Amino acid sequence: MSSGRIHNNVRKxxxxxxxxxxxxLAEKVGVxxxxxxxxxxxxxxxxxxVAFRIAHAFGVPLEEVFQYEASDA
Amino acid sequence: xxxxxxxKSILGTLLATVVVYGYYFTSALRHAGEFDAGxxxxxxxxxxxxxxxxIVYHIVLALESKPEPKDERDILIECKAYRNxxxxxxxxxxxxxxxxxxxxxxxxxxxxxxxxxxxxxxxxVLLFMVLAELVKYLSxxxxxxxxxx
Numbered sequence: 001m002s003s004g005r006i007h008n009n010v011r012k013x014x015x016x017x018x019x020x021x022x023x024x025l026a027e028k029v030g031v032x033x034x035x036x037x038x039x040x041x042x043x044x045x046x047x048x049x050v051a052f053r054i055a056h057a058f059g060v061p062l063e064e065v066f067q068y069e070a071s072d073a
Numbered sequence: 074x075x076x077x078x079x080x081k082s083i084l085g086t087l088l089a090t091v092v093v094y095g096y097y098f099t100s101a102l103r104h105a106g107e108f109d110a111g112x113x114x115x116x117x118x119x120x121x122x123x124x125x126x127x128i129v130y131h132i133v134l135a136l137e138s139k140p141e142p143k144d145e146r147d148i149l150i151e152c153k154a155y156r157n158x159x160x161x162x163x164x165x166x167x168x169x170x171x172x173x174x175x176x177x178x179x180x181x182x183x184x185x186x187x188x189x190x191x192x193x194x195x196x197x198v199l200l201f202m203v204l205a206e207l208v209k210y211l212s213x214x215x216x217x218x219x220x221x222x
Binding site: 005030031032033034035038041042043044045046047050 | 077079141142144145146147217219220221222
């Protein structure tokens with residue numbers, strides 16, 4: 001079975017969205033600021049619903065926020 | 074170290090559990106024997122103490138830092154921590170059951186009759202329940218720091 005990692009551009013997209021703060025994004029998405037920090041640091045992969053809400057908050061498609069990098073284990 | 078509201082809450086609960094039950098079990102060891110008013114009194118004191126400490130600590134914590142509702146990450150971390158705690162509790166239950174079975178099988182042997190008393194069984198069960206709680210809190214702190222990958 002192959003395993004992989006999910007990377008994201010949340011920090012870059014935040015910066016490009018008028019330097020949106022982590023707290024502002026957290027409030028838009030409905031999670032805590034700690035969860036936004038964990039997502040940005042690749043320490044947590046959010047649920048599909050939260051991932052869509054993040055993409056919606058930035059007004060971009062999901063694949064522009066999250067990328068899946070497959071690697072054979 | 075920057076701790077979130079949830080981490081501070083767990084850390085406080087963990088310390089309160091260690092201090093209060095540490096006192097209880099040290100005291101239970103000193104007064105090991107059959108159940109009496111003193112042993113039941115010490116247990117009731119421990120339960121009340123932990124509730125009071127928790128209430129006071131969480132009031133202070135709420136005044137000092139803004140309480141945050143749990144989100145999906147907090148709930149996932151809690152679920153993983155409960156899984157670890159379950160294995161600890163199941164291991165403890167197995168050990169207590171083994172202890173009782175051994176005592177029944179060797180009921181004629183004097184040492185077993187003396188050692189395996191209702192006082193010991195109750196305190197062992199309580200000890201494994203507390204240890205399972207500690208495993209839960211430590212697991213939560215670990216997953217908050219390491220992350221869920």
